[in-house]
Amino acid sequence: MSEEQENNRNVGDEEFYSLRLFIAGASPVSTRALVNIKAICDEYLKGRYELNVIDAHQQPLMVRDEDVTALPMLIKKSPSPKKKLIGDCSDKEKVLKGLGLRF
């Protein structure tokens, strides 16, 4: 397992992650999502990620341009492929899979 994990890490090692998180104000689920994703990023992508947190209510145009439907939504802008993760990021395995850190 450790070997496999090592491989996975190596794949994403050099890449810089640009993430954008849309939340709906300070709703409980939004807060939860923010906390969860920060924890995951700090654990797996330390030092090589940027996380933009956007309040959807404040930026409706951006919501439209990014084709946001469900909230909270985490968009992985880079590396490609572009991926959208919806939900409060409580399912860590799925988040990692979505970020391309797990296959």
Added chain:
Amino acid sequence: MAKSKKQLEIPSSGAISKTLTGISGLDEITLGGLPSGRPTLICGEAGSGKTLFSIEFIVKGALDYGEPGVFMAFEEKADELKTNVASLGFDLDKLEREKKIRIDYVHIDRSEIEETGEYDLEGLFIRLGYAIDSIGAKRVVLDTIENLFSGLSNEGVLRAEIRRLFQFLKSKGVTAIITGERGEKSLTRQGLEEYVSDCVILLDHRIINQISTRRLRIVKYRGSVHGTNEYPFLIDDEGISVLPVTSLELNKEVSSESLSSGIDALDRMLGNSGFYKGSSILVSGTAGTGKTSISATFANATCLRKEKCLFFAFEESPKQIIRNMRSIGIDLQKHVDKGYLEFYASRPTLYGLEMHLVAIHKAIRRFKPSVVVLDPITNLITIGSVSEVKTMLVRLIDFLQAEQITVMFNALTLNTVINEQTDEGVSSLVDAWLLIRDIENNGERNRGLYIMKSRGMKHSNQIREFVITDNGLDLIDVFLSEDGILTGSAREAKLLLEQTGEVIHAQAVSRKDRELVRKRKVLESKIDGLRSEYESVEEELNKVYVEEALKKQIMGDTLSKMTDLRRTDFGNIQKPSSKKNKK
């Protein structure tokens, strides 16, 4: 303009306020449009016209009623949508620039999305809310919201959110259309009808005998009276037109003005005036009896009066008709060039009966003719049953009478034995019925024309021979003889025979006359002879008489002389003088 239209809807709809859709026909069926400020569900199978219906609702709202609209597409991309409706003449780009509409494409692809926990659809609400507020939208379309179900897996959340979405739309006060794909057992696949309870419209696309017909039905409309029938509708280059089935009342205006049929002799048969304006005329007959010629003559007469005529040709192409009519001295082309005559040719099998009706309606509304010709209605039977054709024609006649348009139908009687009814059973509906029948004898076929009926008109009960000449049509009195009705060459022969007879007779008469004259002359000469004889006899008689008198006188004279002689000197002078006086 928008305001005046809004005011109009109030008396018709009563309590519920309605929003006119601008889709022709739909507003009549719904008696004023869709419920204002509420969502309406439009459901139907794939390709039944849901998207077009909703986009027309938005565009017409923006253009005709000054109500901006938001179109949220879950299925088609904005660009695709724009291209698709460009063919209908809707320039969505321009409307978007003018802030009259806003199109928002919501794309949810399961392969791009990972669900990592609890979520809701607040993003959608924000987008929709922003779109509505940014242009002050009064109309919203969600097409097709059910696509969310294929993109997202948490059905529980989706259902709750959709319910919330409808509440949200109501709170925004927008008139909304939500489209949904038809399900197996329910109206929509995801049971959206549970959430939208105010108005549900079902679109249907049926194929009968390989001909497809689109139909629309209002399944429910809470708090409003509405038409409950299935209404056919048509999608063409001008968008959607729905046809209200029939006006239920028989309270149409009638006119006592009459129109010439174009055949003088026929007008004379019809009480010297022709057909009533706004009436319906049926011309029936077997093949090749000249029904189209009668119609073309009628059309020609209409155009010559500088009135418009619309000719629906279900059998021949316009060019064919124009060419054929030229052979009987009718030039239809010049009327076409001047815009008085328009042909509308289509094969009956092109689409279903209902669609034909819708198409005919549309063409009439556009061209506004005063006379319409349908040639022939019999062909419509190939695409529908007798009763269907009949109901269609009832509706057509209904519509035409309401518009005060005179209509002439041609019907082919299929059998050679004259049937008292036409095959379409429309004879009871029409106001005037001309029947052309073949009269076959002496090895030739001639046409006889009857007026079977002509409502409200003193019409001839005579059969006339109907002849087609180089200079048009004419009716000739048939020849009635002891052998029956004579037509064609038999009539000519009989006429000839009569003429010969007359000449011979005249000759005979003159001979007799001459003889009489001669006889008279003979008699006269005889009379002369007799007269001269008589004169001579008379003379003779006279002579005797004179002689007698003379004799008497002389005798008297002698007697008196003798007396005188005897008496000598006795009154000598007086007596002879008195005798002289007597003489």
